[in-house]
Amino acid sequence: MTAPWTYIKDLPSREGSDVTVRGWLYNMRSSGKIHFLQLRDGTGTVQGVMVKKEVSEDDFSAAKSLWLEASVEVTGTVRKDERAPSGVELSVASVSVIQNPADEYPIGKKDHGIDFLLDHRHLWLRSSRQQAIMRIRERVIWSAREFLHNDGYLLVDSPIISGAAGEGVSGLFEIDYFDSKAYLAQTGQLYAEAAAAAFGKVYCFGPTFRAEKSKTRRHLTEFWMLEPEVAFFDHKANMDLQERLVCHIVSSVLEHCGSELAALERDVSKLENIKAPFYHLQYGEAIKMLKELGSDTPYGEDLGNDDETILTQQFDRPVFIECYPKSVKAFYMKEHPENPDLVLCDDLLAPEGYGEIIGGSQREDSYDRLVARIREQGLPEEPYDWYLDLRRYGTFVHSGFGMGIERVVAWIAGLQHIREAIPWPRTIYRLKP
Template sequence: TVFSAIHEYFRGRGFWEVHPPMITPAGSEGGATLFEMDYFGQKAYLTQSWQLYAEALALAMEKVYYIGPSFRAEKSRTTRHLTEYWHAEMEQAWAGMDEVIKHAEGVISHACQRVAEERPREVEALGRTPDFLRAVKPPFDRMRYDDALKFLRSKGMEIEWGKDLRTLEERSLTEGKSKPVVVTHYPQVSQAFYKRRDPEDPKYVLAFDVIAGDDVGEVVGGSERETDLEVLTKSLRDQGDDPEAYDWYLDTRRYGNVQHAGFGMGVERLIQWICKLSHIRDAIPFPRTPSRFSP
């Protein structure tokens, strides 16, 4: 039902479904969490995101989306991490951060409404009421990263500026809320090279996370994309990557570009939150974790 709802949401708003490669020459967020493989004598990787391809396609097709597997070589033994998971990603030309936040809220809400309508008995058996899901409607509460830190520090939590929010902090931000929370304007120092700097204050990027309660955490991560070729190239070098590995991607800036934005959503995490599951492994039939790749 959740997968069907995601397709329905995007198709109903003029998005084209596309199918990118699973084997890539470089990652979208650096090499630390990539599964490396030998591709006929050349170094290649299992995809962690199709975003770079989505950006290229969005410049030609305007609105694109995809649901497919992504791979992360993270040794994270938690209740919300998988090494292989289903990724719903979208990209839209002529769009900014605010517009894609609305899409993130919209697709989450649409999935909740569909599950409440079609699977009320199943979610009730899992401890989630259909009425709870019906109430998940836009807009979600929104706050900037700095405001989130102020709130958390008022609760006695010490958080270094520029660091990602941890499970404990995410739990505090969503405590007592029936809908996810949107955190925006993260510090540039902790973010991937492709995220656009805020023109009003370049210390921050026009990026956001949608954070769900029940210890599920980040369900959606997105941003407006950097369009300046020089800024992109410098950011790649600053994070230790060779710009030549991304030459085809940088060509999209060299030969014509427009403002664009997009996001990625972990489908199993959304299912985990909708169904109030204590562990993400229960959101997929054959989960893959650092300690499990069989059956």
């Protein structure tokens, strides 16, 4: 059914026509005899020009009394205006007020602190900057799923409530589950591995939860992760998939989100440079480079946020850090065939100081080695009995990775903090709105 009004995005095709627009008053200025109404409806914005002598006195007076974010229905004629971003404006004939707030909109023209804006996140999302970020986020997700779908991957949803840890017990949210304990999912990977044994090329996508009390600009307690898992892919093929996926996402955002990137004042030349091949460093090489650059992180420790920032500032494209020590990585990672102290894994770091956006590995396909690793890490074996079945019945070489959506959005949009990359950020201090 066609809506009985016109969406703002469609106004350029209606030049010269009389239309009705429904939306909200984003801004307004007046010169006494003319009101300039900035209207938005979620699909775009348009300026409505309301001339006093061309409308009823009641309508002109009603428009003058509107607060920002009043909901309105505006009727008028679409006129060409080359100065306008959309190329058109609306010559207003009448305004019908759906609801005019009783008082001033909380988020005004003055600067507000980040805590105030996050407390009013439900309203902050209406701002042009936040809308630009959310549109980029939607494009990142859409293009990633499009890429995987076109390459033959099947979406297999994984549960949010799990009976086993995927990334170590220290980061688990424990919940009461009837007469037993359960956890909010840290990852859908273990389930994606089972699905890969059934369908070959799969991915899961959904919210994941980490209980670490981290306060960095790169961490959230709830975030969305895209996790492909591929049968018969080794470590090298896994990195190739990551490279192709990231290149596709960046290219798609550049193609479809030019106005949003411009609104964020993003330097697109940095994004236009994101092309294969990406750089590669072995973990030992990365530690050596870091020492030369002033870091004191010793060999054998995981890389911290500061280390990732230092490394990515040395490269103009993403860089893979490969083959970390086994002692700092998860139990399911495949032991390096030439060095049993290492595992076949990678972290993909985005340039410009943004750090890790993907973590991946070849999975351990040996039943005996996997059991040994579970025991080494002091994990209970019983919750993993079904996961071990994958190695009992038709074990196979396989690999996969997890891509943090918010980290990718923060990098591509040029955000200083990951909390702007998700509609409703959850941190150790924030549960509302």
